[in-house]
Amino acid sequence: MTKIAFTINGKQVSSDVEGRTLLVDLIRDELKLTGTHVGCDTSQCGCCTIQLDGDMVKSCAMLAAQADGANIVTIEGLADGDKLHAVQQAFTECHGLQCGFCTPGMIMASVGILKANPNPSDEEIVKGLEGNLCRCTGYVNIIKSVKRAAELMKV
Amino acid sequence: MYAFEYLRAGSLAEAGDLLSKNPEAKILAGGQTFIPTLKARLAQPTHVVDVARIKDLAGITVTADAVTIGAMTRHVEVGNSAEVRKAIPALAALALEIGDQQVRNRGTLGGSVANNDPAADYPSAVLALGATIITTSREIAADDFFQGMFATALAEGEIIKAIRFPIPKRAAYSKFHHPASGYAMAGAFVADTAKGVRVAITGAGASGVFRWSDAEAALAKSFAAAALAGLKVDDSNCIADLHAGSDYRAHLAAVMTKRAVQKITG
């Protein structure tokens, strides 16, 4: 077992983890933050995307032990109290989700896109979403949502 | 995943020590290939030695004639490095073609090169640029480093510290993404270097990354896409699987080479 400590959504947590415990399993099963989803086992779908030390990563492709000392934000920690993050706001406005399962990962990936590039073109958005799968929306309204979020963030 | 013990090395010396004490240990870098491998129960190490935080393995240094990148430098850092973009823009561009943003935020140069996946991107840059792999015990020329699918010149316990890329006169990378996995179905890195034109093909070769000497010779005579007309990659050593036959991969390798040259010549 490895003792680890990290910050998640502003809270300090510590845990004893097995070597093979994935970060996503720690987040979901122990910390009960079930907004981060698991949609595949080959790190292709991006449903488990979280922010780690400012960067978007797939929490299913990380051991929990690797997160020791990290600052993590999950979908639950994205809003500022009652105020939705601009990306969450935009997904709501533009009907950027249907079943909602890929949505937390899509939103986190979109935050990552806009962090690196506040004014992305359609092509840049599409490239930024290459690590995320959605089966419902055909992506059309997701791309629209990211563009809308970019506008909202400018205001 | 099978059970294993996680160990974090704070220094190269400690990493060497942990590896020698545990013969069935494996090195963990960014983990973007290794962790999925563990999840699929395709590997069963007793210990996993995390080297990602070793300070000696970090950092990018640019001199007049070379860019040296620490093994644990993440793809995103290479891709967004102003210095790399200035010195070898093709290398920065390649880094931003790997995987997806999440993978680039974790995956490392050293991890990719040490693994030598036949469909990985970095090996093509290392080979085409004639880079030198600096390890804990020696320096290895790219031409000697890659030894077939998932095989390299690295000895047991030997760790890549950094890779030194000579700055070419001009270079470009062109990649055809596998429709499902996003890996390279064929990728061509073309470099016009002080030691001549070098063309490295990844994704297509059944023995991993390889140099396409016919193209190198033709481009040495005339550095233009037209010089490649009629040239074919030998498909007898190309990968054939359910996604594509060796003929298609060989063909794509030639097309990607042409497109890389066009990127340079405009």
Next chain:
Amino acid sequence: MRLIQGHGRYASDWNMAGQLFAAVLRSPHAAARIVRIDTAAALNAPGVRAVLTHADAEQAGFKSIVGGVALKDRNGQPMKKPHYPVLAKDQVAYVGQAVAFVVAESATAAQDATELIEVEYEEQPAVVEFADAVAPGAPRVHQDIEGNVAYVHEHGDAAAVEAAFARAHRTTRLKVDSQRLVCNPMEPRACLAAFDAATGRYTLHAPSQGLIGARTHIEQITGLPAKDVDLIVEDVGGSFGIRGTPYPEYFMAMLAARTLGKPVKWVGSRSDTFLSDYHGRALALCGEVALDETGRFLAFRWTDEINLGAYAGPFGAFIGTQNVSITSHGVYAVPAVYVRSTLAYTNTTPISAYRGAGRPDIAYAIERLVDQAAFEHGFDPLELRRRNFITPAQMPFKTATGPTYDSGDFPAVMEHALKASDWAGFPARRKESEARGRLRGIGLASYLEAAGAGTFNKDQTAARVGDDGRITIFCMAGGSGQGHETTFVGVFADELGVEQGVIEYRASDLAAADLIGNGTGGSRTAAGQGSAFKALARALIEKARPLASALLGGEADYADGRFSAGGKSVGLIDLARKMARGADGRHPLDCEAEASSPATFPNGCHVAEVEIDPDTGVTDIIRYTSIDDLGNVLQPMLVEGQVHGGVAQGWGQVFGEHAVYDRESGQFLTASFMDYAMPRADWLKGTFTRESHPVPTATNLMGAKGVGESGCSGSLPALMNALMSAVRPLGVKDLQMPVTPVVMWRTLNQTARKAA
């Protein structure tokens, strides 16, 4: 709102105190006899609490997994359905079939223990393709089904079709594959089962599209009365047809929960999805059309080959029979149609409904056939369609296959699409592409499908009024991203003329309202449940009217949410607030309603324009236009989202998705996202234009026709016709899905070689 903040509750998000975890051992073989199963080592592994096999399921009295509707052919022969055990008994018939169910104190312990179960298999030869399964001397998937043929379905008038072909001026024949797909909702299956020994009741969390259907299946398979199972479904991460019925893991988790006295949780992986979720499509349709000298269609003949997989899945047999038959002449007036489908078992994962379940397949086959006929006989493809469309003047139109189309304006919808897609400007655009070394094509499809047919002949709804006057409404359709909440609350509030804020929607809550009604599926909820909610609003008004009249002292009129009489008025919600509950706890305005909504016929015209890079074989979608007659559109943004999603799934089938099995070994070769190409955000390179062309139906209260499956029905033929249009000039005779880049490149190469 919940879903964008990570507060959704999908099946795997539920936990219970003291829960145990399960893992499934699956068959590594496509066909094998099970000689022996030894669970001793697994049982002794750390943390393992139980290892259940077929013996346990049999002892519990579990019956065969239900293989859908009871079919009888024209000779009175029933469909041959093998026993489909919850866990494999003495044989395994496909890779991934569930063999054992391990329960342990942690998910990893359960997973580790599956590797300790010793199963001695005696491998048998496997057949995975339809043609191999029905070939003489083929290995039998089930010993008692000779020739592997489950059923031969016939529909229509064979003799009339024969006669039409005999007098035809010209004929065209085209066989198209609709390859096997994995439905891949983003949420892998999961369940959490608990048993309360005191009450004898089970609680089950599992993803489901429809509560009533799911409970019925649970009762049929486990023998437990449906009323003893509380199936709780909040959020479902995509269904697409395959989440209509429960799966073996759910029954086993229930059994384990009862045996061990602890809740049991199972969370499937994507690998479980690929191997053990029902597959989709897996059929081939061979169409023939007979034409007279003017190009009028005289008859269609369909000879279909349906690969059922190893067993009869819940809707498996439905696809190749009813669903490919009812609309088998599409939007055209065809005097005679005959359908003959052969359904065969193979050593592959059983199929069931996937977005359209046969309807996109037949729409695809018809529109490819019409284009092919136009090409072969020198007709303009638009003109040939115009000549054969059923016209609005002919509505209602009694088809040769049975159903009566109630409404639709197919010619106008096509003209709308031609205009919206600038069809006329295509030749110039093609020239421009050619100048860049690209091949450009444009394709069109006028599709029609039958939507809304459900298992129940009615849908019930209920309203429960709170002391604060707020109204909660209920029905039995399970949502998974369709936006039921928005749609149903909208319909109900609009009909009442009240603010949506005072209405709350709850799906599938049997404790609050014991209703019957169809699950989500067949693009039916807007028409079906939508109508039932409209009826519910009307029922509520009528229930309130006498109470309002008494209060106001005169016969009350109702408008815009208020009753008024003699200059006085009261709002409905205020009235509700004033009323006291009865002795039975019911609010006086609590009410129920129902509506019967027959099948509807959504239709439309999709136009795809593509550009092919002959160097790589990659096709880009330059523009996509979808003009749909979905009847009245209740929520335009939701409807648009449904079409986008359906078209993207169609794109997936046309360009990449394929569940590939090794023909010899029966191994499943594309069983992960590394090998199975899903549509990603880059599927559409150009613009997506979508417009409605509503011709409302009078057969349900909403005038809606349904949208869920139309995207697939329109996109498969439009995209494939566009590809054919791009490559026909080069001499390419045929293309079959999926047209991956390598397939396109090879096709172009071979054609060029032949021409040289």
